[in-house]
Amino acid sequence: MKKLSLIFCCLFIFAxxxxxxxxxxxxxxxxxxxxxxxxxxxxxxxxVASLADDDSERANKLKCAAEFLFQGLDTSxxxxxxxxxxxxTGSEMNSFMSALYFKGDDRDDxxxxxxxxxxxxxxxGSTGMAMFGSFSYSSTLMARLDAGWDGQSTxxxxxxxxxxxxxxxxxSDEELGEAILNIxxxxxSGGSSNEDICGQIDDILDGSSDPTTIGAQFRDYxx
Numbered sequence: 561m562k563k564l565s566l567i568f569c570c571l572f573i574f575a576x577x578x579x580x581x582x583x584x585x586x587x588x589x590x591x592x593x594x595x596x597x598x599x600x601x602x603x604x605x606x607x608v609a610s611l612a613d614d615d616s617e618r619a620n621k622l623k624c625a626a627e628f629l630f631q632g633l634d635t636s637x638x639x640x641x642x643x644x645x646x647x648x649t650g651s652e653m654n655s656f657m658s659a660l661y662f663k664g665d666d667r668d669d670x671x672x673x674x675x676x677x678x679x680x681x682x683x684x685g686s687t688g689m690a691m692f693g694s695f696s697y698s699s700t701l702m703a704r705l706d707a708g709w710d711g712q713s714t715x716x717x718x719x720x721x722x723x724x725x726x727x728x729x730x731x732s733d734e735e736l737g738e739a740i741l742n743i744x745x746x747x748x749s750g751g752s753s754n755e756d757i758c759g760q761i762d763d764i765l766d767g768s769s770d771p772t773t774i775g776a777q778f779r780d781y782x783x
Contacts, residue, residue, distance in 0.1 A: 604629035617685035627677035674700035733775030
């Protein structure tokens with residue numbers, strides 16, 4: 561019995577240590593991100609590396625933030641981008657989208673980065689993060705349709721450019737539509753939603769719930 565009690569005691573000690581380690585990992589990651597500047601944005605992902613297996617909302621908040629900081633998009637930059645869409649027209653939505661695309665070593669790497677943000681932001685429990693994650697993913701999907709985009713330069717989101725991209729097919733429109741529906745569901749249905757943004761989302765949806773149709777309508781809306 562004493563041996564059994566000792567085993568259970570050890571298990572509780574290890575569990576407590578593991579919990580403390582989780583708290584320490586989170587605290588270290590948060591402090592690391594607080595120190596990120598535009599000059600050190602390349603280090604942002606390393607800050608949250610220890611949280612790779614932590615799927616809690618608080619961990620995903622940091623992972624989401626890290627992806628944006630890695631792209632050079634800090635809080636003040638996002639706040640400015642957000643304010644630019646307050647009056648909301650098709651052209652302003654285009655500018656909004658153009659400011660939120662993610663970069664990468666190439667077009668596929670850029671989309672992979674945007675996908676990481678999309679997943680983390682939507683698992684963060686924050687409607688604001690979910691909105692920015694979904695918009696950035698949509699923006700990068702759109703950028704990838706520009707046949708001349710290399711993953712680094714400024715993409716051309718005009719109808720002529722994205723209409724000739726290598727990924728322009730129903731599958732791309734479906735992914736794009738799903739991201740827009742995600743914004744509508746997670747952000748625009750909440751009390752903290754922004755009327756200008758959500759009004760434009762409603763215009764894009766135009767009563768449709770089909771992702772492929774919505775993706776095509778979204779491209780048309782931006783042009």
